[in-house]
Amino acid sequence: MENIIEIKGLTKKYQNFALDNVDLVVPMGTVMGFIGENGAGKSTTIKAILGLYKRDGGEVKVFGEDSEKLSNETREKIGVVFDTIPYPKNLTVTQLEKVFSGIYKTWEAEKFFGYMTKFGLPLKKKISSFSRGMEMRLSIAAALSHNPSLLVLDEPTGGLDPVMRNEILDMFLEFMQDENHSILISTHITSDLEHIADYVSFIHKGKIVFTEERNEMLEKYRILKCTDEDIEKMDNNDIIGMRKGRFCSEVLTDKAEKYPDIVSDKPTIEEIMVYYVKEQS
Amino acid sequence: MRGLLYNILIQGKSYFIATIITFVALTVTCGLLLNYCENTLVLQLLSLTPILAPMTILCISIESVCKRTEKMLKCGYIKYTLTSGVSRNMYALTELVTILLIVAFSYGLSSGFFGVMKAIEPMMIGENYFRNCFLFFFLFGAITQTANVLTLYLKNEEKAGVLVGFICGFLVMVCGFVTEDEGGLRLEMTDEIFWGGLIVSALIYAVCHVVMVLKLQRTSS
Numbered sequence: 001m002e003n004i005i006e007i008k009g010l011t012k013k014y015q016n017f018a019l020d021n022v023d024l025v026v027p028m029g030t031v032m033g034f035i036g037e038n039g040a041g042k043s044t045t046i047k048a049i050l051g052l053y054k055r056d057g058g059e060v061k062v063f064g065e066d067s068e069k070l071s072n073e074t075r076e077k078i079g080v081v082f083d084t085i086p087y088p089k090n091l092t093v094t095q096l097e098k099v100f101s102g103i104y105k106t107w108e109a110e111k112f113f114g115y116m117t118k119f120g121l122p123l124k125k126k127i128s129s130f131s132r133g134m135e136m137r138l139s140i141a142a143a144l145s146h147n148p149s150l151l152v153l154d155e156p157t158g159g160l161d162p163v164m165r166n167e168i169l170d171m172f173l174e175f176m177q178d179e180n181h182s183i184l185i186s187t188h189i190t191s192d193l194e195h196i197a198d199y200v201s202f203i204h205k206g207k208i209v210f211t212e213e214r215n216e217m218l219e220k221y222r223i224l225k226c227t228d229e230d231i232e233k234m235d236n237n238d239i240i241g242m243r244k245g246r247f248c249s250e251v252l253t254d255k256a257e258k259y260p261d262i263v264s265d266k267p268t269i270e271e272i273m274v275y276y277v278k279e280q281s
Numbered sequence: 282m283r284g285l286l287y288n289i290l291i292q293g294k295s296y297f298i299a300t301i302i303t304f305v306a307l308t309v310t311c312g313l314l315l316n317y318c319e320n321t322l323v324l325q326l327l328s329l330t331p332i333l334a335p336m337t338i339l340c341i342s343i344e345s346v347c348k349r350t351e352k353m354l355k356c357g358y359i360k361y362t363l364t365s366g367v368s369r370n371m372y373a374l375t376e377l378v379t380i381l382l383i384v385a386f387s388y389g390l391s392s393g394f395f396g397v398m399k400a401i402e403p404m405m406i407g408e409n410y411f412r413n414c415f416l417f418f419f420l421f422g423a424i425t426q427t428a429n430v431l432t433l434y435l436k437n438e439e440k441a442g443v444l445v446g447f448i449c450g451f452l453v454m455v456c457g458f459v460t461e462d463e464g465g466l467r468l469e470m471t472d473e474i475f476w477g478g479l480i481v482s483a484l485i486y487a488v489c490h491v492v493m494v495l496k497l498q499r500t501s502s
Contacts, residue, residue: 050364051364052360052363052364053498054498072366072367072368073366075364075365075366076365076366078364080361080364080365082357082360082361084356084357085356085357086356086357086358086360086361087356087358087361088288088292088352088353088356088358089356090292091288091291095287095291098284098287099284099285099287099288099291100284101284102282102283102284102285102286102287103284103285103362103365103366103367104284104365104366105366146365
C-alpha cells in the first residue's frame, strides 16, 4: 500500500518543547487519528507535514515529496483545516469564495456553494458574525471544495455540537469513499475516532507512544478492576496506567490474558490515552 | 496571485474610497480658496498643501498596508495561504505589487491635485514638482515595504511604524533633503539625487522582498 505521509525521525526543538524522533505513516485510503493532550506535539507535527517550518532533523514526505519543498500542485492536493479559522473575518462568504477561486486552480465554486446551502451558512454575512460551529463548517467546506486527495485536520470538530459533529464525520466518511483519499485527523474528541479512524497514533510530550490499527488497539487493551491484592500480584511491567478508587483500582494493561480471574472492561480510546498520560506524568 | 490581490483590494476598499473622497474635497476646496480668497495667511497655508496632501495619503497607505499584514498574520491567513498552492515568493511578490499599486494610485491622485493647482496658480507648483514627487512616492513605497517586513518580524504594525518613523526622521535630518526658507518647505532635488533616490528605492524594494521571503519561511512556525 502506498503511503501518502511518511515521517521518519522528525525532530524539532523549541525553547520549552521538542518533537523527539517522531515516526508516522499514513497509508493511502486510510484515516489516521492523531491523539494526544494539549502541547503534546500534534500541531507541530502537522505543521511539519505542511512544510511550515524548517525541521531540525528527520524526514517528512507527503505524496513522495519532501514537505519543505512541496510543489504547488502537491499543495493543492492537501485540504487543511486548522483549529481556528484562518480567514480575514471582515469578508463575507461570497468574497471569500472569490479569494479561494484565485488561490486554488482546482477550486470548484459549485461544490463550495453546495456545502454552504447544506450547512445553512449565509453568503452575505461577514465571517466575524459567525459562531464557532459556523466557522468550522466554512473551513471544512473550503478544504473539501478544491478536490484534495489528503485532508489534514487539526481539531476539526472542536466546539461543534454532537449533531453537527456527526454530520461532519459523515462527510469525512463520504470523502473516504474514494480509495485514493486519506485523512490525518488530530483531535481531543477521541470518540470521533471510534467512528472513522482506521489507525490511531498517540503522541505524548513530543514522542509517539504507539501507532496501532484501531480495532486491534481496542481489542489489545483492557481495564482490569483490581483489589489492592490483585495489584500486588501483578507484574509491574504489565501495568500501563492505574487509577485508584475507593473500593477498587482500575488498571490499564495489554496483557489481560495473564489475569483471567480479574474482571475486565474494554477501554475507549480516550481511556487508553488518559491512563498513558497519567502514568507518564 | 489573483486571489491574494482580490483579498487585499477588498480589505483596502474603504481606504481607497476615503482617499478619493478626501482628495476630491481637498482639490475643490483649495481650488475655490485660490480663486476667491485674498487672505494672505490662508494663501500661505495653501502653499503647503502640495507637500502636506501627498504626505498625508502616504502615511495612511503605510498604516493600511501594515495593519492588514498584522491582521493577516494574527488570523492565520498567511499560514493558510502558504499551505495552499501559494509559494512564499508569490506571497511576497503580491505584497510588493500591492504597494506599487498603492504608490501609483496615490501618485495619480496627487498629480490630479497638483494639475488643478497648477492650472489655477502656475507659480504654486514648481517645474520639476511632478518628477520630484514621483521619486517621493516611489521612495515612500519602499519605506512602506520596509515597514511591512518589520510588521512580519515584530508582529505589530505600530511598533514597525514607530521604528520606520525613527529611521526616516533620522535620515531626513542627516541628509538635509528638506530645507526651510522664506517660501516654506522646499525639496532640494538635483538630477543626481533624483536618480540616486530611484536606485536606492529600487534596492530597498528588492532587499525587502528577499527578507520577506526568508521571513515567511519562519513566520508560520
